[in-house]
Amino acid sequence: MISSVAGSRVLCGALGVAGLLAAAELAGRAGLVDPAVLPLASTILARTVELATDGEFLADVAATMQAWALGLLLTVAVTVPAGLALGSLPRVEAAVRPLIEFLRPIPSVALIPLAILLFPDRLDMKIAVIFYASCWPVLINTMYGLLEVDPVAKETLRSFGFGPLAVLWRVSLPSTAPFIATGVRLAAGVALILAISAELIGGGSSGIGTYVVEAGSSFDGLEYILAATVWAGMLGIVTNSLFIGAERRLFRWHTARAEGAR
């Protein structure tokens, strides 16, 4: 039943996209939209497919995804332990709270020029910007998840004589894991946006953003810019669904229990 509901959702989404593309195509062919402003949908689609065979563009995609993966990895490696520490030590949390509240609202894109100054290497710069933007969802979800850990579960382990660290490792971390995973999924989306933004603003030798900047100076650049944008969107959708799939597999106990409680 669940799969048929998911199936019909996918179908609805596909129909929506197809409808929108058809409308754009018709508007272009009827002369309602100047192709110099918005090329025909069919042209963009053709360019999108064409890019799949363009070795240089694929190298750009690889460069973006490399920065994305490294940035995300760094985020998880640093932020999850930090969130666990903050969540378990209320005094430390109270001390750094003002700093977090100050830093969090700063738009990450606004920090790209600063990152360019601080990190001469373009990859380092991208990773730093990605880290800054994507650490928040992971940090907040880790801390929030820790608050949700059932005190009875912790007491159970404690009653068998386990110490605080063992309780953190064997109870708090596993029960927080689904929340952390959701944070990482949100962070993955943010990380992709920031990777491309950093390339757009910071330049560098390769990346989807760099490709777009370079395409802007050529004659039929608009078509390629839009095709590259479609690629970026698809990368976002694919990575997001991979994360959702992994969450479903890993945290079956979480969803199954939530359904049982209902």
Place this chain on the structure above:
Amino acid sequence: MLEISNLSHTYGSGPSAHTALGGIDLSVAEGELVCIVGPSGCGKSTLLRSVAGLITPTGGRILLKGVPVNQTPDDLAVVFQDYSRSLFPWMSVADNVSLPLRRRGQDKRQRRESAMDALEQVGLADAAAKYPWQLSGGMQQRVSIARALAYRPSLLLMDEPFGSVDAQTREDLEDLTLRVRGHHNMTILLITHDIDESVYVGDRVVVLSKSPGGIAGDLRVGLPGPRDQITTREHPEFVRLRAEVGRLVRGMRSHPAAAS
């Protein structure tokens, strides 16, 4: 085995302070099964949590095998009332049961064997590979009993362990408790609000008075032979004790002679 002297506990401080326990003296001999009954809110769970070292009582002293309890003692297991929250949903039933055995310094194979042994005793050997949330409430409570049994504690604490299962399962679990304590020489402290249950499973019934809890009565249960759900409950001594405990729980003076 267990010596509790003048134990008191006050939650909070200042005007909102609440005294849950007001001076409890209780001693439990090795191998005894003591039931603790009392009205809701009289401090039964507070008493159990103090003995388990989960809270530090504000007054009095608890000695377990002559050693003061200040942290969670090593040789003790707790069966919580809330089984669904006390089992870990991310682990299989077998892993839930074997996890505490790490404290016993057993290797993986030994832990696995002890866990299967304990699950066998509670009749759940088939469910070892399942997850707790795939089991019924009664089965989950049996898993948490198996977990406590596998640990082989010398003192087992049970906080209203059969409070939220149906009547039939409840009787089965009562008999299970009686059976396993015969196998392992365990001392058991069982909290319940069910007067019949306390008389049926206990060697002794300790009645706590209304808040702040103190000891209202301490009765020895002298029922003949192995207990049986039908015949034991018909026995005149069972009927007399049940009335006596009921009177004490309701805060009436005890009149053993008047019970006929």
